Amino acid sequence: MAEPTSVFTRLVLAPNAGPMTLEGTNSYLLAAPGSASVVIVDPGPDDAGHIDALVGHGPVELVLITHLHGDHTEASAELHRRTGAPVRALDPAFCIGGELLNDGEEIAAAGLRISVLATPGHTADSVCFVLDEDGAAGSILTGDTLLGRGTTVLARPDGDLGAYLDSLGRLKNLGPMTVLPGHGPMLPNLEEISSAYLEHRLQRLDEVRAARERLGANATVATVTDAVYRDIEPSVRFAAEYSVEAQLAYLDSAGNDLTS
Ligand SMILES: [Zn+2]
Helix, strand or coil: CCEECCCCEEEEECCCCECCCECCEEEEEECCCCCCCEEEECCCCCCHHHHHHHHECECEEEEECCCCCHHHHCCHHHHHHHHCCCEECCCHHHCECCCCCCCCCEEEECCEEEEEEECCCCCCCCEEEEECCCCCCCEEEEECCCCCCCCCCCCCCCCCHHHHHHHHHHHHCCCCCEEEECECCCECCHHHHHHHHHHHHHHHHHHHHHHHHHHHHHCCHHHHHHHHCCCCCHHHHHHHHHHHHHHHHHHHCCCHHHCC
């Protein structure tokens, strides 16, 4: 089943719901009206039924990857085998028969112009795909950089808060585009969501800074997580610890502790 999400996009929800994936991974089909071929963004998990659902909408011209996590990329090899479509990513290890993506590149495929925007933070290789002409304000596929619900984890080993704050600032400047996230429901306004994420991140950072000062010599990733994420579900505690680790690293990097 492919559910329309904008003029140029349809959603195929993968059957991998969980505490970190919400309802499951959102794989997207992209095509201009009248185009015979489609572009797939994020193949998702290696699930036979999901891959069948992705390939049932016309020839696959290209597969694009928002970032390297397995819940977005595991089906890449099988999808490539079945369709021959090149798989393109920012990380060379996740390209199959296709070239590396470049920040700022414009891709022409399935009757569309797709712009590549590097947005490191969740991972170093995270990118968003912008469809300027999709509806009145355009749309953006954000992978795990912005989610339909909750907040993004700064993942180990290369999640980076400084890079993430810069990325959120870049996204905010793109205006009120429709947000098509890697998990959870679509959201109406990129500018508003990016601002809310920025505010949330800076507030968390203040809490982490305060907790570290209060704990003094006893401040560790575990004790700061206990202090800041008080009612966290045990199943996602590791994710909170990753984010605390990234925030402590940010505070330790030169100058950042003096800015607020
Ligand atoms: Zn991810």
